[in-house]
Amino acid sequence: MKALETRVYKYKNKSNVFFCPLCRTERGISISPKLSKRNYLQILLTSIVFGSALFPFMGVKCFFIFFIVWAGFELAVRTDYKKQVACPHCGFDATWYKRDVKVTRQLVKEFWAQKQTVAVPKTQPTAKQV
Ligand SMILES: [Zn+2]
Numbered sequence: 001m002k003a004l005e006t007r008v009y010k011y012k013n014k015s016n017v018f019f020c021p022l023c024r025t026e027r028g029i030s031i032s033p034k035l036s037k038r039n040y041l042q043i044l045l046t047s048i049v050f051g052s053a054l055f056p057f058m059g060v061k062c063f064f065i066f067f068i069v070w071a072g073f074e075l076a077v078r079t080d081y082k083k084q085v086a087c088p089h090c091g092f093d094a095t096w097y098k099r100d101v102k103v104t105r106q107l108v109k110e111f112w113a114q115k116q117t118v119a120v121p122k123t124q125p126t127a128k129q130v
Helices: 037-085 094-099 101-119
Strands: 016-019 026-029
Touching: 026 037, 037 094, 094 101
Parallel strands: none
Antiparallel strands: 016 026
């Protein structure tokens, strides 16, 4: 007797898998809005590089560069996450949906408007009907 093979496919690099509530496409988000250990290491290294470069000019004050770099990373990770959350197929943004449904609708509307202008680049509004 062979055991039934039950392979459950797992998204190894995706922390969050869900279906788009609007167009039902399977979606996956690979990064979290939080900084990873690797990010902290990068922050540390970047601030050491910048800090040592600025040390002759700023002295001990160059220590503050660490917080600036940190803030920059935090912002970058969050904007990256937000970009992933918005559905590439229909423009549905789950983060906005939780806060404001009207804004979500507007975003989807804008997404489709943009998609249409891309799909139809040449419209002839100048053609006059005489
Ligand atoms: Zn969608």
